[in-house]
Amino acid sequence: MLELRHVTKKFGNNTVLHDINLKVHNGEVVVIIGPSGSGKSTLIRHMNLLEQPTSGKVLFQDKIISGSISKKAQQRVHENIGMVFQHFDLFPHFTVRQNISYAPRVVKHLSKSQTDRQSTELLKEMDLENKADAYPDQLSGGQQQRIAIIRSLAMNPKVMLFDEPTSALDPEMVEEVLKSMKKLAKSGMTMVVVTHEMGFAQEVGSRVVFVDRGHILEQGTPDEIFHHAKHERTKNFISKILYT
Amino acid sequence: MFSNYSFITEYWPLFMHGLVTTIELAVISIVLGLLLGIALAVMKMSKSNLLSLIAKTYIGFIRNTPLLVQIYIVYIGLPQLLGFSVNDFVTGIVALTLYSGAYIAEIIRSGIQSLPVGQTEAAESLGIPSYRILLNIILPQAFKNILPALGNQLIGNVKDSSLVSVLGITDIMFAAQTVRGSTALGLEPMIIASALYLVICLILNQILALFERRMRHDA
Ligand SMILES: Nc1ncnc2c1ncn2[C@@H]1O[C@H](COP(=O)(O)OP(=O)(O)O)[C@@H](O)[C@H]1O
Ligand SMILES: [Mg+2]
Numbered sequence: 048m049l050e051l052r053h054v055t056k057k058f059g060n061n062t063v064l065h066d067i068n069l070k071v072h073n074g075e076v077v078v079i080i081g082p083s084g085s086g087k088s089t090l091i092r093h094m095n096l097l098e099q100p101t102s103g104k105v106l107f108q109d110k111i112i113s114g115s116i117s118k119k120a121q122q123r124v125h126e127n128i129g130m131v132f133q134h135f136d137l138f139p140h141f142t143v144r145q146n147i148s149y150a151p152r153v154v155k156h157l158s159k160s161q162t163d164r165q166s167t168e169l170l171k172e173m174d175l176e177n178k179a180d181a182y183p184d185q186l187s188g189g190q191q192q193r194i195a196i197i198r199s200l201a202m203n204p205k206v207m208l209f210d211e212p213t214s215a216l217d218p219e220m221v222e223e224v225l226k227s228m229k230k231l232a233k234s235g236m237t238m239v240v241v242t243h244e245m246g247f248a249q250e251v252g253s254r255v256v257f258v259d260r261g262h263i264l265e266q267g268t269p270d271e272i273f274h275h276a277k278h279e280r281t282k283n284f285i286s287k288i289l290y291t
Numbered sequence: 292m293f294s295n296y297s298f299i300t301e302y303w304p305l306f307m308h309g310l311v312t313t314i315e316l317a318v319i320s321i322v323l324g325l326l327l328g329i330a331l332a333v334m335k336m337s338k339s340n341l342l343s344l345i346a347k348t349y350i351g352f353i354r355n356t357p358l359l360v361q362i363y364i365v366y367i368g369l370p371q372l373l374g375f376s377v378n379d380f381v382t383g384i385v386a387l388t389l390y391s392g393a394y395i396a397e398i399i400r401s402g403i404q405s406l407p408v409g410q411t412e413a414a415e416s417l418g419i420p421s422y423r424i425l426l427n428i429i430l431p432q433a434f435k436n437i438l439p440a441l442g443n444q445l446i447g448n449v450k451d452s453s454l455v456s457v458l459g460i461t462d463i464m465f466a467a468q469t470v471r472g473s474t475a476l477g478l479e480p481m482i483i484a485s486a487l488y489l490v491i492c493l494i495l496n497q498i499l500a501l502f503e504r505r506m507r508h509d510a
């Protein structure tokens with residue numbers, strides 16, 4: 048469904064990704080782990096046009112989406128691939144409902160009654176229906192991140208990308224966000240998740256990818272990577288996130 | 292020696308007319324300057340090197356040449372450019388708009404750049420078209436941050452507008468000059484003029500402070 052083919056990325060002289068090959072299949076939950084600065088964000092941002100490869104290709108549903116593609120092709124990517132960021136990035140001057148409904152309204156041209164119905168439904172599923180008229184700064188971090196997930200889901204994407212969705216949260220709020228993500232994974236959503244939450248990876252991850260200094264050093268099932276890693280660097284990293 | 296203010300009764304209507312003209316000049320030029328400033332800020336930040344260079348050059352020219360020179364350039368150049376004569380008030384508006392637009396562009400640019408880049412990225416990843424990202428996501432947030440600076444620019448426009456009296460626009464300054472010419476009084480009409488400018492600017496300051504407080508409560 049999503050594919051990076053020989054992707055190399057340089058910022059100036061700094062090569063951040065080296066010849067990355069990664070395929071994400073329909074219904075898979077791919078978990079990306081790796082040390083800070085290893086290129087995880089840069090990698091995932093290639094999947095929805097926020098970064099362009101210096102060389103190599105990015106494909107979505109077997110069509111090339113990297114390089115200069117038409118506005119229509121870009122639109123197809125944005126409508127089908129949602130992204131949730133570390134810092135939520137809700138629109139602070141919009142209410143929760145406006146945050147959720149704005150893109151469906153202006154991109155998909157849904158009517159107000161359609162988006163109202165949709166946002167109510169999504170909020171109910173997340174137990175946030177009483178927050179529809181609140182502004183983001185009146186919500187906890189965990190609530191904001193769940194609203195950000197809903198905002199992406201409102202576009203009916205086929206793939207959801209998450210870049211460290213819980214790492215800016217207070218510890219007591221991590222679980223509620225992970226719970227929503229697990230629910231989404233179990234509903235069959237294709238997901239790519241940069242996270243160090245091993246519980247999440249163990250429970251719903253189809254595959255864990257270890258990124259190190261811009262290379263995919265190894266990948267495998269959660270069990271293979273967490274308990275039977277082949278590389279010393281992987282083992283070191285895993286033991287670090289396990290015991291800190 | 293500063294006691295001869297009997298001219299006021301005769302010239303009061305002229306000063307009041309000047310007051311209205313000054314306010315019109317400042318308000319119209321700040322509104323148009325805002326539109327120009329938005330366009331220039333967007334150009335300067337655009338990916339197109341050409342657009343960015345045009346905006347940079349323009350802003351650099353305005354900020355590094357005296358307003359009075361710019362007023363004369365517009366006064367002489369505008370009719371040549373258009374091929375017909377332009378009324379003085381319009382000339383004054385154009386000059387003040389071109390001038391304040393460059394400063395407002397810099398205000399807006401810093402307001403936009405102070406926002407987290409995640410706002411644009413989140414909006415892009417939802418497929419929101421870029422003009423809507425600018426108009427509905429970025430600018431409303433930027434305006435909240437730059438309102439004080441825009442207020443100062445409005446006050447600046449009130450004061451700077453005094454220069455366009457050289458074109459014969461009947462603003463406060465023009466009224467003062469007229470009185471000077473026809474009564475042989477020196478300082479007194481200028482004192483009246485400065486009092487009128489002072490009153491406008493102090494009232495504007497109050498209104499702006501009120502606005503800011505309101506905005507902060509809304510947030
Ligand atoms: N826009 C950018 N410009 C220059 N360097 C960047 C940019 N984005 C990321 N980098 C660099 O790329 C490297 C990888 O960053 P990133 O992908 O954010 O890593 P991670 O998400 O794994 O922490 C870092 O050295 C970072 O400084
Ligand atoms: Mg990162």
